[in-house]
Amino acid sequence: MAANADKFDLIVIGSGPGGYKSAVTAAHLGARVALIEKGLPGGTCLNQGCIPKKTLLHLATLIEDVNALNGRGLIGEVRGDFKAAMAHKDSVVASMRENFPFWLKRLGIRVFNGHGRFRDARSVIVEPAPGSAVNNTPQIIHAERIIIATGAVPRQHPACPTDGDRILSSSDFMLGLNSLPDSVLCVGGGAIGTELGFLLHQFGSRVTIVAKSDRLLPKSAIPERAADMLERKFRRVGIDVRKNMTVTRADVDTAGVTVTFSDSSQERYERILVAIGRRPLTEGLDLEKAGVEQDANGFIITTEYLETTAHGVYAVGDVKAGPMTANAALHDAKIAATNAITGNQHRNNYHRVPIVIDSALEIAAVGLTEELADDAGFEPDAARANFAGSAKARARHDYEGFIEVVHDEETGQLLGGCIVGPEAGEQIHMLAAACQSDRGLWFFRDISYTHPSWCEELENAINPCTSEFTKSGKTIFRPGIYFSAYD
Ligand code: FAD
Numbered sequence: 001m002a003a004n005a006d007k008f009d010l011i012v013i014g015s016g017p018g019g020y021k022s023a024v025t026a027a028h029l030g031a032r033v034a035l036i037e038k039g040l041p042g043g044t045c046l047n048q049g050c051i052p053k054k055t056l057l058h059l060a061t062l063i064e065d066v067n068a069l070n071g072r073g074l075i076g077e078v079r080g081d082f083k084a085a086m087a088h089k090d091s092v093v094a095s096m097r098e099n100f101p102f103w104l105k106r107l108g109i110r111v112f113n114g115h116g117r118f119r120d121a122r123s124v125i126v127e128p129a130p131g132s133a134v135n136n137t138p139q140i141i142h143a144e145r146i147i148i149a150t151g152a153v154p155r156q157h158p159a160c161p162t163d164g165d166r167i168l169s170s171s172d173f174m175l176g177l178n179s180l181p182d183s184v185l186c187v188g189g190g191a192i193g194t195e196l197g198f199l200l201h202q203f204g205s206r207v208t209i210v211a212k213s214d215r216l217l218p219k220s221a222i223p224e225r226a227a228d229m230l231e232r233k234f235r236r237v238g239i240d241v242r243k244n245m246t247v248t249r250a251d252v253d254t255a256g257v258t259v260t261f262s263d264s265s266q267e268r269y270e271r272i273l274v275a276i277g278r279r280p281l282t283e284g285l286d287l288e289k290a291g292v293e294q295d296a297n298g299f300i301i302t303t304e305y306l307e308t309t310a311h312g313v314y315a316v317g318d319v320k321a322g323p324m325t326a327n328a329a330l331h332d333a334k335i336a337a338t339n340a341i342t343g344n345q346h347r348n349n350y351h352r353v354p355i356v357i358d359s360a361l362e363i364a365a366v367g368l369t370e371e372l373a374d375d376a377g378f379e380p381d382a383a384r385a386n387f388a389g390s391a392k393a394r395a396r397h398d399y400e401g402f403i404e405v406v407h408d409e410e411t412g413q414l415l416g417g418c419i420v421g422p423e424a425g426e427q428i429h430m431l432a433a434a435c436q437s438d439r440g441l442w443f444f445r446d447i448s449y450t451h452p453s454w455c456e457e458l459e460n461a462i463n464p465c466t467s468e469f470t471k472s473g474k475t476i477f478r479p480g481i482y483f484s485a486y487d
Helices: 017-028 043-047 050-068 082-106 170-176 191-203 224-237 326-342 370-375 391-396 424-436 442-446 456-472
Strands: 007-013 033-037 110-120 123-128 139-148 152-154 167-169 183-187 206-210 240-242 247-252 257-261 266-269 271-274 278-280 313-315 355-358 362-367 380-386 402-408 414-420
Touching: 007 017, 007 110, 007 326, 017 033, 017 043, 017 082, 017 139, 017 326, 043 050, 043 082, 043 170, 050 082, 050 191, 050 355, 082 110, 110 139, 139 326, 152 170, 167 170, 170 191, 183 191, 183 266, 191 206, 191 224, 191 271, 191 355, 224 240, 224 362, 224 402, 224 414, 257 271, 313 326, 355 424, 362 424, 370 380, 370 402, 370 414, 380 456, 402 456, 414 424, 424 442, 424 456, 442 456
Parallel strands: 007 033, 007 139, 033 110, 139 313, 167 271, 183 206, 183 271, 206 240
Antiparallel strands: 110 123, 123 139, 152 278, 247 257, 257 266, 355 362, 362 414, 380 402, 402 414
């Protein structure tokens, strides 16, 4: 292990989920780690993304859940207080941010506050953050391995560039919006547009979501059935959804914005929220000094071991191509840090990484959709159950949603699936675990469930399929040492 104060086994640039998880994984492997952060500790995820969003959406969902039970044992309606909700969100984020340095210090990780840029593939120059009280001179630190985890920033829309006031990015929203707009246009029908749109609706804004595509949510991960169900709910609760449409012009004045759509219609909104994706953040890294190359879209090119075009330099999270979620960044980090410290042995596999959308419905998916499985050459079939038949859903008076388990019709191999309904983001872990097991569909039959529970619907979904397989005499998955009580 390295001994000098400026020499480390691993340098990590960026402290979002990709960065801190890389640092922590390497520290657990006994490595001496430096972590450089130029902004707020925790990155987008903690400060402008997952955590503030989840805090606010919990309130938004509670409003709906409680009001649905008004007259069914609860009395009275609840309403949201946007200003107080934003203050609550700030305190949640601040408390997590305060703990962050202590957590890293306990693990022996040395944190540098400043902008990191490559000197070469084995050393990084840290320019202290402006106004740094400790030291204002750049410092050079060295390591045999470096991980780039600098994330991404919101993409700009040519017809409505953000101004931080009337036209906001998701970061402007999270860091600066302190009063509820009367009306909002969300540009983009992906995860962020549908989540923040629902949130604003629940607190009382008039919300329109405009999507360039013919459906909501990413086709690469979420089945059409789930996207359609979300859209139907949006329409039912009064969120206006405009598909196959773009914004061609946005005229800002002192009272709001006049928006022109691609069908030439015009509408007034108090504010616009632009959520059309994010672009990798590599500015000022001096990647060329290390020999790190980018693709045509600016993403850092990596191998399946997450090593870049420079030997010993790795990239994780949003700055490289792949799903732009904290879930994927955390997955990358474990792989890249382990490879960096113990040699390239582990490959990334995004089929294993779930995605969750927290909107008017909670939607979680893992692996392949039926359409993608078909494209990949499988003979896909989907086993399904609706929560309308679930005892837990009935007890909670919350039964909109379904479970879809995608498997190969010939062998019962699990390929992926989707869950729409309460706690889908938790339930999906079970589906992910099943996909990674060698039991295929039989994984769900092997388990003993609590009753009533959401997860028991997984077994109800697959029962007809396993029963058919058993009768068919087809070659199916056989148990390993963890044999099932039923075989
Ligand atoms: P980031 O979290 O962006 O961190 C990068 C860090 O690197 C930043 O702190 C930055 O300051 C620092 N940095 C950049 N350049 C330098 C430099 N040269 N020197 C030093 N430091 C540098 N994902 C989910 O999985 N679940 C969710 O619920 C979810 N909700 C989201 C909601 C919103 C509104 C948004 C915007 C995103 C959401 N995401 C969610 C996506 C998730 O936040 C990102 O995918 C994730 O944060 C990416 O992690 P990262 O480590 O790659 O980068």
